[in-house]
Amino acid sequence: MIRPHRSHPLWFAFILHRLSGLGLALFLPAHFYLLSLALTAPESLDGYLALAENPLVKVAEFGLVFLLAVHFFGGLRLMAMEWLPWSGRQKSLAAGAVAAAFLVSGTFFLQAV
Amino acid sequence: MSSDKEELEVSIWRGDDAGGAFEDYKVPAQDSQTVLDVVSWVQQNTDPTLSYRYACRVGMCGSCAMMVNGVPRWTCRTHVKKVLDGKKVTVAPLRNLPVIKDLATDMDPFFDKWVKAGGVHHPSKTRDDPIEPINPKSIARSEADTGIECINCSVCYAACDTVTGNADYLGPAALQRAWTLYNDAKDADQQTILDAVSGNGGCHNCHSQGSCTLFCPNELNPMKAIAGLKRATATSLFKRKK
Amino acid sequence: MLDMRLYMLQRITALIMAPLTLGHIAVMIYAIQDGLTAAEILGRTQGSVLWFLFYGSFVVAVSLHAAIGLRVILHETFAVQGKALSVFTWSICLILLAMGGRAVWAVTAV
Numbered sequence: 112m113i114r115p116h117r118s119h120p121l122w123f124a125f126i127l128h129r130l131s132g133l134g135l136a137l138f139l140p141a142h143f144y145l146l147s148l149a150l151t152a153p154e155s156l157d158g159y160l161a162l163a164e165n166p167l168v169k170v171a172e173f174g175l176v177f178l179l180a181v182h183f184f185g186g187l188r189l190m191a192m193e194w195l196p197w198s199g200r201q202k203s204l205a206a207g208a209v210a211a212a213f214l215v216s217g218t219f220f221l222q223a224v
Numbered sequence: 225m226s227s228d229k230e231e232l233e234v235s236i237w238r239g240d241d242a243g244g245a246f247e248d249y250k251v252p253a254q255d256s257q258t259v260l261d262v263v264s265w266v267q268q269n270t271d272p273t274l275s276y277r278y279a280c281r282v283g284m285c286g287s288c289a290m291m292v293n294g295v296p297r298w299t300c301r302t303h304v305k306k307v308l309d310g311k312k313v314t315v316a317p318l319r320n321l322p323v324i325k326d327l328a329t330d331m332d333p334f335f336d337k338w339v340k341a342g343g344v345h346h347p348s349k350t351r352d353d354p355i356e357p358i359n360p361k362s363i364a365r366s367e368a369d370t371g372i373e374c375i376n377c378s379v380c381y382a383a384c385d386t387v388t389g390n391a392d393y394l395g396p397a398a399l400q401r402a403w404t405l406y407n408d409a410k411d412a413d414q415q416t417i418l419d420a421v422s423g424n425g426g427c428h429n430c431h432s433q434g435s436c437t438l439f440c441p442n443e444l445n446p447m448k449a450i451a452g453l454k455r456a457t458a459t460s461l462f463k464r465k466k
Numbered sequence: 467m468l469d470m471r472l473y474m475l476q477r478i479t480a481l482i483m484a485p486l487t488l489g490h491i492a493v494m495i496y497a498i499q500d501g502l503t504a505a506e507i508l509g510r511t512q513g514s515v516l517w518f519l520f521y522g523s524f525v526v527a528v529s530l531h532a533a534i535g536l537r538v539i540l541h542e543t544f545a546v547q548g549k550a551l552s553v554f555t556w557s558i559c560l561i562l563l564a565m566g567g568r569a570v571w572a573v574t575a576v
Contacts, residue, residue, distance in 0.1 A: 115294035116319075116383050121434030121447075129431075133539060136532040136558075143565035150572035153504055160502040176494065183487045186480050189432060193454045193477075201434065201447075215491060223498045389542025390467055428473035429538075457470060458477075 124185060124205035131182040138175060169223050177216035184208035230311075232304065234262055236274065237316040240325045246314065259299035259307065260288050263315060263327065276327035283441065286375035289382065290327050291316040296382040298441040318382040320395075334378050334395070341398035342420030343405065348412035358409055368407035371400045371449055373442045380436035380446050392425030396436035396446035399427050403449035406456060418457050427453040467541045467551070472534050479531040486524045511573040518574040525566030533559035 117126075148156040162168050185208045192201060230253040235246040249266045260278055267274040278288035283301040290299050292307050293314055307313055321329035349356065358365055380396035381387055387395050394402075402421050405411045421427045427450045436446040468476075497506065511517040537555040540546040546554060 116296065116435055116439070117385070117433075119435070119438050121432065121438070122385075125431050125433040129539065132532075132535045136536055139528065139532060139562060140565055143562075143569040146569035147565070147572040149504055149508055150568070150575070156504045160504060163498075163502055172498075176491065179487065180491065183484070183491075187484065190477060190480060192432060193451050194458065197448050197451065201432075219491070219495050219498065222495050386542070392467065422470040424467055424469055426469065428470055429468045454473070458474065461470065461474065 120202045120205060124188075124208070127181060127209070128185040128189070131178040131185070134178045135175075135182060138178075163223075166224075169220070172223060173216055173220040176219045177212055180215040181209060181212035184211045232262060232308070233310075233312045234266065235312070235314040236263065236266060236327070237314075238274070238326050239323065241323050244323070244326075246316075253304075257304050259290070259292050259297065259302045259304050259313065259315060262304050262313070263290075263299065274327070275325040284375060286377035289318055289377040289379045289441075291318060291382065296379040296439050298377055298379065301441060318378055320382050320384065320387045321378065329378075331378060334381050334397070335376070337394045337398040337425075338376075338401055340420065340425075341394045341402040342417040343398055343401040345405065345408075346411050346413035346416060348410055356410060362409070364407040364409060367452070368404045371404040371444055371446075374400060374444055375442060377441065379439050379441055383435035383439040385433055385435070386429055386431055390425065390429055393429045394421065394425050394427070396430075396450065399430070399453060400444065400446040400449040402427075403452050406453070415460070418453075418460050421453050422457050427457065430454070467547070468534070468538060472537075475530055476534045479527040479534075482527045483524065483531065486520065486527070489520065490524070508573060513576040514574060518570065521570045521574070522567075525563065525570055529559050529562035529566060532562055 145156065145159055148159070163172065185205070188201070188204045188208050191204075192198070198204065232251045232253050234249045234251050236249060238244050238247045249270055251262050251265050254261070260281065263274070263276050264278075267276065276288075276290070278300060279285040281288075281300045283298055286298070288299045289296055291297075291314075292299065292302060293309060294316075295307075296318060297307070299315070304313060315327065317323045317327050317329045321331065321334060324330050360366075360369075374397060376397065378397065380400075384393075384396055386393050399421060402417050406414055406417045411417070430447075430450045432447055432451070434447045437444070437448070440446065497510075511521075533555050536558050537551060540554055541551055
């Protein structure tokens, strides 16, 4: 499915960054809408927040935190690559970004359950 | 060692700018056979109308690059044994360039972008001036040296998905050329180069997928060169504001 | 499609958001313990100038950042270009600003 010229670590890092960014951007309106309920309909906000007790929602939250963390660490790698002195270890750094994102989102998940 | 009777199953893309499809050929396997040898054998023995491009056959001229099993390669220096999938190999024209016929692509857009990226020398002296001594160990010269072995084969350009999605994007080779000139002490107009790579299709569109660097047959690093241009354009922006 | 100006805007908003994101993640990890309630969230944020500035700057930065990012995807994947691309970019930015601003106001206003 993945075309041969794309099948290498830094391209995967790119697509992860793009898809996580896209996912976060699409999530933002829902996130904002839900919070603004605090102003207009506080009862229904609590109704939504109660949904977070559902295990499936907890997994979805973990997914969102992972997207945020992986976009954060991946973005730091890109800015370091562009603006700091060159490092030839981009593949290791990209792997490190994913590992750090799992660490952060895993911590969140353990606190959530 | 392969015996003379062994045959390769070769799929070659045939067509023109209107479209085309892969056609299958049987080619006898030989020792030390390159992908270009395979394509040439088909043209010389099976179908003389097969169009492709090559010149030096020793990895210097940059004219024989093609997609081999979906990956851009210099075909004259690619041993077919190294890329065989069982007995099969597919050969197609380079991505991201218009096809003229079969395996020959129109390289004009690729070279036009070299000029657009400021890739022409801006002289700092006339013929009457003495030759300026350059310290080969200076930081800028060492940086320029990393890019000068480019043979304009367009492998990086074909590997780059940013080129695919953004027709204006100058691409790795042209930007690396700009970076080389930017670091060349004998180039008189660094700001012109930075301006040329800061437009709509400039270095800032690069997403650092790194396919250019991965597939460059001369093991150059266009991704690093483009990162250098991003850094240089960003710092020049702050310098100019002061 | 991404000129120098948009590139710098993308990177600068990213730099602004770097510490804000860390803070946001830390708050999430802290707040998610024992479940979420509106009262708990509002108790923390309502009437706080600090949280207003924190999330206010976050919303401004993310609106610009996301609009530029989506602009790239719209162009590279869906071949949107020219005026339509600018209209999309600005619309996304303004929608996120409006919705985000409203959310920040909702949780910080007294």
